Amino acid sequence: MNATSGIENKMLSWDQLSERLNDWRADGDEIVFTNGCFDVFHFGHASLLQWACLLADRLIVGINSDQSATTIKQPPMFGQHARSFVIASLQVVDAVVRFDETTPLNLVKHVRPDVLVKGGDYAKKLIVGAAEVTSWGGRVALAPYIDGFSSSSIRNHDSSEAS
Numbered sequence: 320m321n322a323t324s325g326i327e328n329k330m331l332s333w334d335q336l337s338e339r340l341n342d343w344r345a346d347g348d349e350i351v352f353t354n355g356c357f358d359v360f361h362f363g364h365a366s367l368l369q370w371a372c373l374l375a376d377r378l379i380v381g382i383n384s385d386q387s388a389t390t391i392k393q394p395p396m397f398g399q400h401a402r403s404f405v406i407a408s409l410q411v412v413d414a415v416v417r418f419d420e421t422t423p424l425n426l427v428k429h430v431r432p433d434v435l436v437k438g439g440d441y442a443k444k445l446i447v448g449a450a451e452v453t454s455w456g457g458r459v460a461l462a463p464y465i466d467g468f469s470s471s472s473i474r475n476h477d478s479s480e481a482s
Contacts, residue, residue, distance in 0.1 A: 329407040329414050336416050343377050352432035354381030354423040356388040357402050358395040367462040371436040372411035374460055379414045379430055380406050381423045391421050422447040433457045439464030
């Protein structure tokens with residue numbers, strides 16, 4: 320198997336993800352989930368994913384489809400396949416799955432993670448899926464926020480100033 324096929328094996332449909340979740344849970348693995356557009360992948364994203372992977376055995380990342388990203392923000396600079404591929408290429412990520420809705424709520428319900436992670440710039444009570452995750456005994460965790468490393472600040476800022 321070449322490196323590309325290994326990466327693409329982590330880019331899953333919802334049905335494929337269900338099968339992996341069943342296998343992982345049968346092995347006793349805990350699941351951590353986070354999501355985002357991940358357009359213009361940067362240090363803040365990498366830090367969040369590294370932090371999230373330490374909270375459970377398997378890290379699943381939900382990626383907004385191009386349509387979803389355009390609806391909630393703006394058209395992404397990179398298409399959904401490219402963004403998914405970049406995230407799937409990371410060693411800390413076990414699976415990547417796209418969602419078309421404006422929020423990941425249906426995907427959170429589908430995954431039923433033990434831990435739901437968002438960046439520290441979010442308020443727990445406003446995180447989509449937080450109530451559902453806590454209702455089945457899971458928890459919500461906020462990754463440390465790294466100032467100066469948001470996609471919007473990078474688009475509007477000279478990245479040479481961030482160190």
